[in-house]
Every structure is written in structure tokens, then in C-alpha cells.
Amino acid sequence: MNTKYMAGSFKLMKSLNRSLILNTIREHGQISRAEIAKLTKLTPPTVGNIVKELLEAEIVIEQSQGVSKGGRKPTMLVINARSFFMIGVDAGPASVHVIMTDLNADIVQMHEVPLKPGITEADFLNLMISGIKEVINSGKASTDQIIGIGVAMHGIVDIENGISLFAPNLQLRDIPIKETLEKEFAMIVKVENDARAMALGETWFGNGKDVDHLVCVNVASGVGAGVVINGKLFHGEHDLAGEIGHMCIDLNGPRCTCGNYGCLQTHVSGPAIADRAARDLSLGKESILRDMAGNLNELTGEMLHEAAQKGDRFSIEQFELTGRYLGIGLINLIHLLNPKRIIIGGGVSLAGDYLLESARQTVKTRALTESAKNTEIVLSKLGKNAAAIGAVSLILVELFSTKANQS
Amino acid sequence: MNTKYMAGSFKLMKSLNRSLILNTIREHGQISRAEIAKLTKLTPPTVGNIVKELLEAEIVIEQSQGVSKGGRKPTMLVINARSFFMIGVDAGPASVHVIMTDLNADIVQMHEVPLKPGITEADFLNLMISGIKEVINSGKASTDQIIGIGVAMHGIVDIENGISLFAPNLQLRDIPIKETLEKEFAMIVKVENDARAMALGETWFGNGKDVDHLVCVNVASGVGAGVVINGKLFHGEHDLAGEIGHMCIDLNGPRCTCGNYGCLQTHVSGPAIADRAARDLSLGKESILRDMAGNLNELTGEMLHEAAQKGDRFSIEQFELTGRYLGIGLINLIHLLNPKRIIIGGGVSLAGDYLLESARQTVKTRALTESAKNTEIVLSKLGKNAAAIGAVSLILVELFSTKANQS
DNA sequence: TGTATATGTTTCCATTATAAATTAATTTTA
DNA sequence: TAAAATTAATTTATAATGGAAACATATACA
Structure with a gap:
């Protein structure tokens, strides 16, 4: 479904309609055959036939009957959420977080293991494997109901081969995640960059459900983004789309770890916020942070958040300043991609109350047109x-989306 | 073809294959039915049937027979370029440029009229109308062969309604181009932003033919871009995608006409180049420009180009500096969209020899990964x-692309 | 109780791709 | 030079769907 021109075939036709109906059911929670036909403009028999197949595959089940609208009661269809389960792995910089969910992305089991700095590739992979085993062996789902493993990995990822090309926080390169997990568990494995995974998650189950074009910005120890176009993740030519952490917003700005100057990341990442606060404090500014942190070098974004919640003016202002910088980054993004909505996630978004408003204000001030000014910015x-x-959604996409060569 | 989920139908299937075959012929110049079947993986009868329709519609014709590869000679098919014609209007800031082309985008007639500053909406529209009439009345094509008019308009455009919402260089707003021209000429009219039109043109007939994801950057009196994703123009939510002129690359940079500071446009547009050169000259730098321009205020980008071609060190350095700034903008764009190729167009690109290399160098220096460093940057x-x-391509897309509700 | 109405299914039909066989036109080769 | 092999294109028959219309079913409401 990604090429310039696509061949039409019976399989494609069927698959498109299957996907259309399945997603209509999903989006509506529960819906009757007649209503599906109305919404999708498919004919009742077409809907009926495909629904029959979905019922046989047990992906969909008939629920109790709905309320009549002056005629025969409709039979409501719902996704059979507990028919299949998926495993999702969030391999962050500090821990590996494994969840198992049903088709509604409701979590049925989870397990988290911390990551020690300086971990080797083998240890990292083993940790992931044992974490996944832990979740599988919980017994919350029978093994043959588990249809795949999705992995959200920070850093640069080669999607096709499922390789983590560069994981800056682990200082590892070329980790063969897909190959390793597929050998171990004998099921589909998909690997994706963490920000892009977040974007997909928000698109399917979060604040991006009703939107075609959105960008999800992950503000954590680094800054990344996932770009969703027409409801699908956009990867670019080399799976690099969304790497906005090193977008230059300040030609003469501070030096970044990447060697350049004025990257967005040097202004709005968690460490950047802490560093700036420490610098400002060392200049003599007043704040309760002085009491909270023994040493200014040990200051963290979390501490600033805590202080802000206690009403610390200094910390609140630091977040507001961060919001303004973030706003500049968002403006660049809005003018280039013009998404309908921007979703802010990641650790720093916990302080969203303090930085979101100033980011919105910056966008309102700098955007070129009225519609750009009104780009929705939400947490x-x-x-x-x-x-x-x-x-998890990486696997769900496989189940729910159109494949030209589907059976 | 733009919604998240698409219904499958016979019409769609047929239309997809028609489009696939038509574009296969177009991309190959000439090709046999058998070869099409091989390439597209459609079966020979399917290809044969659709080709028969294309022959009847006279969009395709059979050419002389090709050379045998050890069997019956293939009948070569080519696009019947002179079966239909299209009109393309480039409504730039200084002139209206009207062309008529055949299906290969070969120009059969052209006409250009200058635009006076302070023109009214009515005069502008009348100028466009008379320019188009001039071309139609040339007799190079019979009226019923002309299938539509495409308009590339600078500024912000509402594509759906074909309205120029804001044309900064004309100081006009809400010009109803589509409505006016459709009433006058009774044919399809498509209006698009100029940078996006350029991107489409390069995708179909220029340096973007073989690329799925590209960005075409128009560096002229302003800076704009057209984003092509999967071979199709990307518009974003409000037809604003690609407005990179006001991307902020320098928080504390010079003030822009938009009211903000450090926009890309204040560093790399034609006027920006001239302004910076004038400022540097006023500081006493040596250059033959001093003799060429009577007054430093009258300096233009063209003059710098002329001087550079004469070997003027100062002018060459100005372009190289511009290239470095442009490179920063491109890096931001590469990290967000990761296109395979970036095409530089617009007036300033005439000086491409002088600025392209430094732009490439900047990208090589600042890009995050090897593949990003190697993003192709061409004129x-x-x-x-x-x-x-x-x-013109805007109309061609209508003829060549898939429509779910096509006959 | 009957009529209108909404839901869902069945029956038949239309459209199109697909597979296999056939015809056609050449080159290769014995 | 004639037969065999090869490639191209068409014809014929088949299969896989979606689409239209009629039908069956269940319910509300007058």
C-alpha cells in the first residue's frame, strides 16, 4: 500500500472492504450491519458477507441487540477484544517496559525491568526476552492467541530489518532485535522508533483518533517526533522522518551533543531544562530548588516539576521558557507539515500544564495564517x-489494515 | 484516494489498473503489452482490455513494431501526446506566464505579460484571461482538445475552492481564480501554490521522476516548498504544507516581514541576499558591484549573480554564505521529512553553481546519519x-490518476 | 390487528480479473 | 528450408467479487 501506483485485484477489493468494515466497527465500539452499510456506502450484502467472515475468524462478535428505531432491532457488532493479544515493548533509555494487551489495547499484563548503564547488546536482548517471557507466562492469554510483538526503541531504527541502528542512551549500535525475537518466540515482530510508535498509539487509541494528519512530539531526554499522514506512519526514505531533536532553531545557540549549535534538543529536552535551570540558579536566582537539590549538578527535570507544583516561581518560569522554545520548533513543523493536531508526550509532558500554554502562545504569535495559529496542541x-x-499498535496495524496479497 | 480507508469496488479496481498501465506507458516512453504485463504483474488479457480502451479514447496509440526478442514482434504503445492539450499559468509576482503543452508537457505555445505593482483584483483576473485567450487562439490546438487550465499562484491558496487567499507580492486577498476562469472558459481549472506546482512539475517531468518522496524548494523573492510524498503532493490540513519561508533558524536573527525574527526567508531569499550584500558593501568590502549598481539600495540578486559570473569574489562569497543558511533550512527539512531528494528551483537557483555546494556541505556536516548526509540536493x-x-501537471494528474468514481 | 419501517438475507446480475488455450508472427536451428 | 522454439497478443471460459432488487424478519406504532 505504499507504492505510487497499485494494481487492482479481487483480493485487494475484498481486503479494502474488510479493512474498512473492521475499522468502522472498531471506531464505533458497537455498530449494526445496516449502519456500517450506510456509513461506508457499501451495499448490505457486501457488509453481511464480510461480517460473516469476521465472525467466523472470531475477530468480531455479535453483541446483544440494540434499540429499535421503529423496526427490527439491529444486531450490534463489536470487536472481539479478547480473541487475540499482542505484546508491546517500550525499550526506553532507562528501562524496558513490556505489556500485553487485547485488541482494544487494554493492558492485561505488564512487567518492567530497569536498564543499567553500560549494558551489552547480549544482556539487553536477554533482558527483553526474559521480560517478554514473564508476560507471556502470566497465563493471561493462551500462547496461540498472541499474534505478535511490537518494539518501540529509542534512537535510529531500520524498520524493514528490525534493527536498532543507533541507541544513543545505551551506546549500542546495530542491535538485531527483530531477528532475535522472531527466533525466540516464533511470531511476528515489528520494531519502530519510540516517537513514531507513540504517534501510532495516539492515532489508534489516544488523542489522535479522529485526525488524518498529526505529529506526536516526544519530549524526554531527547526530542523526537512521529509523523502521521492520512492515518499512517510516515517514515521517509530512510526511516528518519521526525528526527526533530536536531532541528536548528538558533544558529548561534548552545552546542549540542551532535556537534552542531542551536538544536531544538539543547533547548527543550529534560536534561536541557535542568542544565539551564542550574545555570540560572548559579547566577543567583531565588528558588526552593536550592533546598531540594544538594548539588546543582544533580538537578533534574523531575525536580523542577515537583518544585513547580509547589508553586516555585522560578521553576514555573523555566517551564514557560521551555514552552516558548518548543513553540518555535512546533512552528517550523506546522509550516512544513501543517498537521491538524500536535500531541506532546514524553517525560517532559508531565509538566505540560506549565509549558503547553506558552508553546501555544508562541505558535499563535508566529504562525503565518489563522488556520496555522489554530493548530491544536494537546497532551x-x-x-x-x-x-x-x-x-502494540504496530501489530494491530497488520491485523486491521489492507494487504493486497491477503487471503 | 485521500481517506484513511477506501472502499473497494469494480470501478476502483479498473481505475487503479487503468492508471497503472497508463503511467507505465508514460514512464517508459514506449512499451509493449507483454512488457506492461510483466512489469505490473497484471495478466495479459487485463492489459489488453484496458489498452483497447485507451486506444479508443485516443490517449494511447500503437507505434511501429519493436524489435523481436526471438519471437513475434511486439507492438509498441506510446502516449498520444497530441491528443489533448493543457494550459498552465504561472502567476508570479512580476508577470503572468501562460503556456499550452501536449501530454508530454512539451510547450506548443506560450505568452507572457508583465504585472504592474498595485494591480487590482479585476485587472489581475482580466490579464490572466486575456493571456489564456491569446494562447488558445493561437490555433496550435483545437479548443475541444484542451482539457483544462492549471494555475500556479504565489502565496497562500485554498485548493478546493481555487482561491488565492493571500498574494503578498500583489497585496491582494481572496481572489476567486477557479470560479472566474471556469466561468470564462468552461473547462476544469485547478489552482495551486507555486512551490507545490513546481514540485509536481519536477515529479512528473523534471528531476523528480524516479523518486517517491521529494521536496522542491522555491528560492525566489520568498522561499516556499512543495512536499511530494509517495509521488503525490502533500497539502496538510489547510493547504499550508511547505511554507518554509518562515521557518525559524535563528532565534535572535534579523526581523522578517512577518514580524518574527530569524525566518529562513530573511537569510536566503533574493531580496535578503541583496540586502545583506548591500550592508556588507557599506562596511567597505571590495567588489565590482560598486561599479555595477549606482546605488547600493538598487542592488539585486541578479546583479550579484552577474558579478559572480565575472569572478567577483565578494559576490561568490555572498552566495556561498546563502548556501550555508539554505543548508540549515534543508537540514531541518531532512530531519523532519527525510526525502530522498531535494530540488532547488526559483530565481535564486540560477546562481546554483555558487550556493549549491555550500548547502550540500552544510547538510553533510550537520546531518544526523549517513543516509541523511547523502540526501540528494539538485537543481x-x-x-x-x-x-x-x-x-499543467495539475490537469494531467486528473487524466492519469485513479478516481474511485471514474467511469 | 394491521401498516409502516428498519434490519438482515437471499437471489440474481454485472463487472472485472484470472487461467488456460489459441492464434500469430518471428527467430533459431537442425 | 522446414520444423521447433519463442515471444506476443487474443480468445474463451471461469472465478471472485460487488451491486440491485426482492424478500424475510422483527418491531413500533396507530
């Missing part, structure tokens, strides 16, 4: 589970 | 006709 709905649920 | 192939040919 992630899935919060700390966003990446893991995004990882 | 427009269509040059000054890019926007007009892009405008």
Missing part, C-alpha cells in the same frame, strides 16, 4: 504507556 | 518553466 492521552501501546 | 530541471509545467 498525550496515553502518557507513560504511549510508546508501549504504540508498539 | 530544478525545468528552470523558469517549472511552475507553469507544474500547473
Whole structure:
């Protein structure tokens, strides 16, 4: 479904309609055959036939009957959420977070293991494997109901081969995640960049459900984004789309770890916020942070958040400043991609109350047109589970989407 | 073809295959039925049937027979370029450029009229109308062969309604181009932003033919871009995608006409180049420009180009500096969209020899990964006709692309 | 109780791709 | 030079769907 021109075939036709009906049911929670036909403009028999297949595959079940609208009661159809399960792995910089969910992305089991700095590739992979085993062996689902494993990995990822090309926080390169997990568990494995996974998660189950074009920005120890176009993840030519952490917004700005100057990441990432606060404090500014942190070098974004919640003016202003920088980044993104909505996630978004408004204000001030000014900027709905649920969604896409060569 | 989920139908199936075959013929120049079947993986009868229809519609014709490969000679098929004609209008800031082309985008007639500053909406529309009439009345094509008019308009455009919402260089708003021209000429009219039209033109007939994801950057009196994803123009939610002129690359940079600071446009547009050169000259730098321009205020980008061609070190350095700034903009774009190729067009690209290399160098230096470093950066192939040919392509897309509700 | 109405299914039909066989036109080769 | 092999294109028959219309079913409401 990704080529310039696509061949039409019976399989494609069927698959398109199957996908259309399945997603209509999913989006509506429960819906009758007649209503599906109306919404999709498919004819009643077409809907009936495909629904029959979905019922046989047990992906869909008939629920109790709905209320009549002056005639025969409709039979409501719902996704059979507990027919299949998926595993999602959020391999963040500090921990590996494994979840198992049903088709509604409701979590039925989870397990988290911390990551020690300086871990080797083998240990990292083993940790992931044992975490996944832990979840599978919970017995919350029978093994043959589990249809795949999705992995959200920070850093640069080669999607096709499922390789983590560069994981800056682990200082590892070329980790063969897909190959390893497929050998171990004998099921489909999909690997994706964490920000993109978050974007997919928000699109399917979070604050992006009703939107065609959106960008999900992950503000954590780094800054990344996932770009969704027409409801699908956009990867670009080399799976690099969305790497906005090193977008230059300040030619003469501070030096970044990447060697350049003025990257967005040097202004709005968690560490950047802490560093700036430490610098400002060392200049003599007043704040309760002085009491909270023994040493200014140990200052973290979390501390600033805590202080802000206690009403610390200094910390609140630091977040507002961060919001303004973030707003500049968003403006660049809005003018280039013009999404309908931007979703902010990642650790820093916990302080969303303090930085969101100033980011919105910056966008309003700098945007070129009225519609750009009104680009919706909201917080992630899935919060700390966003990446893991995004990882799960990678597998769900396989089940729910159109494949020209589907059976 | 733009919704998240699409219904499958016989019409769609047929239309997809028609489009696939038509574009296969177009891309190959000439090709046999058997070869099409091999390439598209359609069966020979399917290809034969659709080709028969295309022959009847006279969009395709049978050419002389090709050379045998050890069996019956293949009958070569080619696009019947002179069966239909299209009109393309490039409504730039300084002139209206009207062309008529055949299906190969070969220009059969052209006409250009200058635009006076302070023109009224009515005069502008009348100018366009008379320009188009001039071309139609040339007799190079019979009226019923002309299938539509495409308009590439600078500024912000509402595609659906064909309205120029804001044309900064004309100081006009809400010009109803589509409505006016459709009433006057009774044929399909498509209106598009100039940079996006250029991008489409390059995709179909220029340096973007073989690429799925590309961005075409128009560096002229302003800076704009057209984003092509999967071979199709990407518009974003409000037809604003690609407005990179006001991307912020320098928080504390010079003030832009938009009211903000450090927009890309204040560093790399034609006027920006001239302004910066004038400022540097006023500081006493040496250059033959001093003799060429009577007054430093009258300095133009063209003059710098002329001087550079004469070997003027100062002017060459100005372009190289511009290239570095442009490179920063491209890096931001590469990290967000990761296109395979970036095409530079617009007036400033005439000085491409002087700025392209430093732009490439900047990208190589700042890009995050090897593949990003190697993003191809090339000049427009269509040059000054890019926007007009892009405008023509807007109509061509209608003829060549898939429509679910096509006959 | 009957009529209108909404839901869902069946029956028949239309459209199109697909597979296999056939015809056609050449080259290769014995 | 004639037969065999090869490639191209068409014909014929078949299969896989979606689409239209009629039908059956269940319910509300007058």
C-alpha cells in the first residue's frame, strides 16, 4: 500500500472492504450491519458477507441487540477484544517496559525491568526476552492467541530489518532485535522508533483518533517526533522522518551533543531544562530548588516539576521558557507539515500544564495564517504507556489494515 | 484516494489498473503489452482490455513494431501526446506566464505579460484571461482538445475552492481564480501554490521522476516548498504544507516581514541576499558591484549573480554564505521529512553553481546519519518553466490518476 | 390487528480479473 | 528450408467479487 501506483485485484477489493468494515466497527465500539452499510456506502450484502467472515475468524462478535428505531432491532457488532493479544515493548533509555494487551489495547499484563548503564547488546536482548517471557507466562492469554510483538526503541531504527541502528542512551549500535525475537518466540515482530510508535498509539487509541494528519512530539531526554499522514506512519526514505531533536532553531545557540549549535534538543529536552535551570540558579536566582537539590549538578527535570507544583516561581518560569522554545520548533513543523493536531508526550509532558500554554502562545504569535495559529496542541492521552501501546499498535496495524496479497 | 480507508469496488479496481498501465506507458516512453504485463504483474488479457480502451479514447496509440526478442514482434504503445492539450499559468509576482503543452508537457505555445505593482483584483483576473485567450487562439490546438487550465499562484491558496487567499507580492486577498476562469472558459481549472506546482512539475517531468518522496524548494523573492510524498503532493490540513519561508533558524536573527525574527526567508531569499550584500558593501568590502549598481539600495540578486559570473569574489562569497543558511533550512527539512531528494528551483537557483555546494556541505556536516548526509540536493530541471509545467501537471494528474468514481 | 419501517438475507446480475488455450508472427536451428 | 522454439497478443471460459432488487424478519406504532 505504499507504492505510487497499485494494481487492482479481487483480493485487494475484498481486503479494502474488510479493512474498512473492521475499522468502522472498531471506531464505533458497537455498530449494526445496516449502519456500517450506510456509513461506508457499501451495499448490505457486501457488509453481511464480510461480517460473516469476521465472525467466523472470531475477530468480531455479535453483541446483544440494540434499540429499535421503529423496526427490527439491529444486531450490534463489536470487536472481539479478547480473541487475540499482542505484546508491546517500550525499550526506553532507562528501562524496558513490556505489556500485553487485547485488541482494544487494554493492558492485561505488564512487567518492567530497569536498564543499567553500560549494558551489552547480549544482556539487553536477554533482558527483553526474559521480560517478554514473564508476560507471556502470566497465563493471561493462551500462547496461540498472541499474534505478535511490537518494539518501540529509542534512537535510529531500520524498520524493514528490525534493527536498532543507533541507541544513543545505551551506546549500542546495530542491535538485531527483530531477528532475535522472531527466533525466540516464533511470531511476528515489528520494531519502530519510540516517537513514531507513540504517534501510532495516539492515532489508534489516544488523542489522535479522529485526525488524518498529526505529529506526536516526544519530549524526554531527547526530542523526537512521529509523523502521521492520512492515518499512517510516515517514515521517509530512510526511516528518519521526525528526527526533530536536531532541528536548528538558533544558529548561534548552545552546542549540542551532535556537534552542531542551536538544536531544538539543547533547548527543550529534560536534561536541557535542568542544565539551564542550574545555570540560572548559579547566577543567583531565588528558588526552593536550592533546598531540594544538594548539588546543582544533580538537578533534574523531575525536580523542577515537583518544585513547580509547589508553586516555585522560578521553576514555573523555566517551564514557560521551555514552552516558548518548543513553540518555535512546533512552528517550523506546522509550516512544513501543517498537521491538524500536535500531541506532546514524553517525560517532559508531565509538566505540560506549565509549558503547553506558552508553546501555544508562541505558535499563535508566529504562525503565518489563522488556520496555522489554530493548530491544536494537546497532551498525550496515553502518557507513560504511549510508546508501549504504540508498539502494540504496530501489530494491530497488520491485523486491521489492507494487504493486497491477503487471503 | 485521500481517506484513511477506501472502499473497494469494480470501478476502483479498473481505475487503479487503468492508471497503472497508463503511467507505465508514460514512464517508459514506449512499451509493449507483454512488457506492461510483466512489469505490473497484471495478466495479459487485463492489459489488453484496458489498452483497447485507451486506444479508443485516443490517449494511447500503437507505434511501429519493436524489435523481436526471438519471437513475434511486439507492438509498441506510446502516449498520444497530441491528443489533448493543457494550459498552465504561472502567476508570479512580476508577470503572468501562460503556456499550452501536449501530454508530454512539451510547450506548443506560450505568452507572457508583465504585472504592474498595485494591480487590482479585476485587472489581475482580466490579464490572466486575456493571456489564456491569446494562447488558445493561437490555433496550435483545437479548443475541444484542451482539457483544462492549471494555475500556479504565489502565496497562500485554498485548493478546493481555487482561491488565492493571500498574494503578498500583489497585496491582494481572496481572489476567486477557479470560479472566474471556469466561468470564462468552461473547462476544469485547478489552482495551486507555486512551490507545490513546481514540485509536481519536477515529479512528473523534471528531476523528480524516479523518486517517491521529494521536496522542491522555491528560492525566489520568498522561499516556499512543495512536499511530494509517495509521488503525490502533500497539502496538510489547510493547504499550508511547505511554507518554509518562515521557518525559524535563528532565534535572535534579523526581523522578517512577518514580524518574527530569524525566518529562513530573511537569510536566503533574493531580496535578503541583496540586502545583506548591500550592508556588507557599506562596511567597505571590495567588489565590482560598486561599479555595477549606482546605488547600493538598487542592488539585486541578479546583479550579484552577474558579478559572480565575472569572478567577483565578494559576490561568490555572498552566495556561498546563502548556501550555508539554505543548508540549515534543508537540514531541518531532512530531519523532519527525510526525502530522498531535494530540488532547488526559483530565481535564486540560477546562481546554483555558487550556493549549491555550500548547502550540500552544510547538510553533510550537520546531518544526523549517513543516509541523511547523502540526501540528494539538485537543481530544478525545468528552470523558469517549472511552475507553469507544474500547473499543467495539475490537469494531467486528473487524466492519469485513479478516481474511485471514474467511469 | 394491521401498516409502516428498519434490519438482515437471499437471489440474481454485472463487472472485472484470472487461467488456460489459441492464434500469430518471428527467430533459431537442425 | 522446414520444423521447433519463442515471444506476443487474443480468445474463451471461469472465478471472485460487488451491486440491485426482492424478500424475510422483527418491531413500533396507530
